[in-house]
Amino acid sequence: MSSKPSLVESINPTGEPSIDMKARLGEVDASMRQPAMLFLVSAVFWLLAGSAFAIMAAIKSTNPDFLGLSEWLTFGRVRTAHLNAMIFGWGNNVIFAVAPWIMGRLCKARIRHTNILLAAGIFWNIAVTVGIFGILRGDMVGVEWLEMPAYITPLVIITYALIGVWVVIAFRWRQSEHVYVSQWYILAAFFWLPWLYTIAQIMLIFEPATGVVQSLTNWWFAHNVLGLWLTPIAIATAYYLIPKVLGRPIHSYYLSVVGFWALALFYNWAGVHHLIGGPVPAWVISAGTVASVMMVIPVIVTAINHHLTVVGSHKDGWASPTIRFVMFGAINYTVVSLFGSAMALRHVNEVTHFTHFTVGHAHHGVYAFFTMIMFGAVYYMMPRLLFREWRNPFLIRVHWWMCGLGILLMVISLQIGGWIQGLEMNALDADGVPVHTFIQVVENTKPWLWLRSLSGLMLLVGHIAFAINVFWMIFSPKTEGQVTQPTLLTPTTEET
C-alpha cells in the first residue's frame, strides 16, 4: 500500500492477499474488536437499566402508590423508559455489535476506519441517554415507539447512516464467492430501519399527517421495527450460528430464499392489526389481517430450516451455551409468530386487543425470540474477539435458567391474565349489561401481574449473572493457549 492511500483504497475491506482465506476471519474479528466491544458493553449497561425500569413499572402496575410521589418515575414514563432502554439501548447496541461482525465474517471483509464505528457508537449512546432522560423529564412524544424527543433525531439518523455504510461496504467488496442467507437479512434490515425511521419522524413529528393517518403510520413503523429490524437480524444470527456451531450445513438454500422474500413482502403490511376495530379504513385492516396470516409462510419456512438443521444434534446443541440460547429463540420465533397471526383474526383480536395479552406477546417476540438469540450470539462472539473464554459456566447456567424460565413465566402469566381480562371486559349478560364492572376486571388481573413482576425479577437475576460474566471476562487475562475447547455446559457426544 502506498503511504497515502486514496479514499477508495482506505476503505477497501479486502484482507492482505498474503493471508490464507480462512485466517482472514481472524482479521475480521480483529478489525471489529474495538467497536463491537463498545457496543456490547453499552448493550449490557442498557439491559440492566432497562430491567430496573421494568421492575419499577411492573410493581407500579399492581401497587400504584409505589414511588407514586415522583413525577419523573410515574408509570407512563418509567414504562416508556423501559421500552426505549430495551429496544434502542440494549437491542440496537447489541445489533450494532453482532450484525456488522457477522456481515464482515461472511464477506471475509475487514471493517476499516473503525473510528467511524466508534464515533457512531458514542453518538448512539448519547442519543439514547438524552432520549430517555427526555422521556423521564417530560419531553415524551405521544407516539408509541417514537417517544424519544425530536431533539435526538439527527443523532439517530447519523448513527444509522454511519453503521449502515459499513455493512454495505463489507457486502460490496466481499471476498467470498457465495452469498449466505444471513447477509440478505442483515443488508435488508440496515436499509429498512433508516427509511422507516425517517418517514415516521417526518409524518408523525415534523410534518404530522392528518387524523388517523398518524395512527396508521405509527403502527406501520412500530410493527416494522420488530418485523423489519429485530426479526431479520435475529433470523440472520440464527442462520449464521446454528450451522457454524454444530458444523452442519443449513437444511435448504431454496427455502431460505422463499422465507426471505415472503417476510419482506408480508411483514410490512401486518402492523395495522393494532388498529382492528378502530376508526381507520376497513380495507386497510383487512389487508393487515391477511398479511398477518400470510406470515405463516415465512415463519414455517424459517422454522423448517432452523429446526431441521438441529435435528439429530440436540445433545451437542444442549452443551453449547450459544445453541441453547439460539434454539430457544428460534423455537419461540415459530410459536410467537403463529400466535401473532392468530391474534390478527378479528374474533381472537376482539378478546386480546387492549389487554395484557398483547404485552405478553410483545415480550414473547422481543425477549424470548430476539433477545435470547442475541445472548447466544454474545456467547459465541466475545471469546473470539477477546481471546478469552467465559470465566464461569455456573453463571451461564444461572443466566440460562433464570431467563429461560423467567420469560416463559412472563409470557404465560400475561397471556392467561390478558385472555381472562379480555373475556371479562366483553362479557355481557342476557340483558346486554356487562357482567363485570371495570374495577372487577382490573382486580382480576392483579394476581397475574404479580406473577409478571416475579418473572421480571427472575430475568433481572439472569441479566446480573450475564453482566458479571461479561465484565469478568473483559477484565481477566487472555486465556489463549491455555484453553483448548469452548465453554460447554454438559459433556458432548464425543466425550461420553
Added chain:
Amino acid sequence: MKSLPLIFLGVFFTLAFSWTGIVLTSHLQMKDLTPVTAELVDKDDKPVGGGNFLVNGVTIKNTDGMTAYPLRPVGEAQRGKEIYEQMGCLYCHSQQVRRKGFGADFERGWGNRQSVARDYIEQDRVMLGTMRTGPDLTNVGLRYPELWQYQHIYNPQITSTGSTMPPYPFLFEVQTINELTGPSVEALELPANYHPGPGFEVIPTQRAKDLVSYLMSLNQDYELPEIKFTEE
C-alpha cells in the same frame, strides 16, 4: 441472489409497497375530510362529508348557523393534551369507540356511536391507544364532572377504589390556608382520609387544570353525516 442492486430493489419495493398501501392510500382517502354539520345530506337524503361537495353536479355546503364538528381543541384543553402525552396516559387508555357488537364499548357506556376517522382530523397528535388497562376516554368529559376528574387525578383511590392508575400528587400543591382570606376558592374538595389535615388545602396547579380541561373536552356527543347515534 448475489447482486446488491437486486436485493436493494427488492427491499425498496417491498417497503414502498406497504407504505403506499397503508399510509399513502389512507392519506389520499382522508385528506379532504373537513368538519361538518350533522345535517349535511344530499338530495337523496344520503349523508355526505366535507366543506363543499360536488354531488351530481350540485355543490352542497355546510348548513349555516350550525356548529361544524369535530371542534378544534384550544387553550387549556390543547395544553392539557400535552400533559396527557407527557404523563404517558395513552399507554393505559384508548380514545376510540368500536362499533356495537365488537367488544362491549357501548354497553360499558364509553360511547353511543362508533368513532370515525373524521373525529380525529382536528387533533395535532392522535392518540387512539392500544391498551385498556383503564377505561376508554373517548367520552370521559361527558361521563364525569370536573370535581371527579380532579379527585381522580389527585388520587384515583378516592373515586375508584382498587384502581391501578398512578396518583398524580405532583400536579397539585398542598398549602396552608391563609388565615386572613380563608380557604382558596380553588381548593380541592377531598374526603377526610385523603385530606392533608386541618389548616391545609390542596390546590390544582395550572397543569392539573389544563389536563382536566382536556379530559372535559373529550366527547363525541355529535353526529356526523357518516355516523349517527346508535339507537337502543
